[in-house]
Amino acid sequence: MRALSGIKPTGPLHLGNYFGAMKQHLELQAAHEGFYFIANYHSLTTVKDADYLRQLTRDVAIDYLTMGLDPQRVHLFRQSDVPEVTELTWILATVTGKGLLDRATTYKDFVAKEIVPNMGVYCYPLLMAADILIYRSDVVPVGKDQLQHIEFTQDMAGFFNQTFRPVFKRPEARLNNAPVVPGIDGQKMSKSYGNTIELIGDAKAVKKKIMSIKTDSTPVEDPKNPETCSVFALLKLLAEPEEIAEWEQRYRKGGTGYGTAKQRLFELYEQHFGCRRATRAQWAARPDDVEDILRSAGRRARAVAQELMAEVRDACGIVRATE
């Protein structure tokens, strides 16, 4: 089974990215042939600084390797090392009705916020469908918010197959039960809210962020509701089951302050992520090795894509000089 996933670099990775996607990616590598790409073409819809995009692309690779991605088991590559996806994007565009893209939630969000979207934002679902279809993926692990994109992909595969002949395999979404990760202000952790805790951040900076997580004003001695507390939600993600149960009790019983819970949360952060600073530094110090990993995975992915594209072109009548 081939599992495909894209990671769109738009900023330094944070705990929301980790628990929302990265963790599942790392778990899946045991059982599936993984194709994980760094979606730098997608980033270009919002990131407009060349040096920054280069840095983000590199950092995502380093973060995945640091967190235990095994380049022997997973093909970790840059989206742009398979330029055929952009060609497939165009071909899919020619069989896809405009109405479908009008209904895309990402696009509608832009319109609702009265932000003038560029065509990349509008065509995003086409590129994403191309990403998925071009590797004949069986399984696409996604969060709930990505489900629409997978449905669109199935639709587009159908449009093409119907118009020409069956070339594309219908990919299946695998809904992961990714938890909602609250940011330090209590909203969903997201770069655009500026409420993130970095995946592998400076200890002092992370501590400060953790201490500033928004809580209610229940006094120390009173019972507290773990259900509504961001600190508890994060503890739940990092602690062992026994400790989680213990904290739940302490919350409900009262007598424990949020400050104490935050201290513990920081300790757990250090155990899980802080301890990998050295590993990350090692990867960062070996840019050539990282480049080799990306490049050779990109070559393997491209070979798959080129094979499919030959079939696509043949099906729709696009003639090209053979290479």
Place this chain on the structure above:
RNA sequence: AGGAGCGUAGCUCAAUUUGGCAGAGCAGCUGAUUCCAAAUCAGCAGGUUGGGGGUUCGAGUCCCUCCGCUCCUGCCA
């Protein structure tokens, strides 16, 4: 290619009419407070007013020019 509008702090905008010290709110940072936060209070920082040129004692404001964005018209693979 033509017409119209717009461009001021990270964001939303004011000051343009009548040329006269570039400002506010939000966000940010520091401190007080707090179990930790929030709120509140005190403080700090934030700018080539899209670029260049001109007029003027003095330009965010007036003139010229270039750039960018939005809408419309035209043309086009």
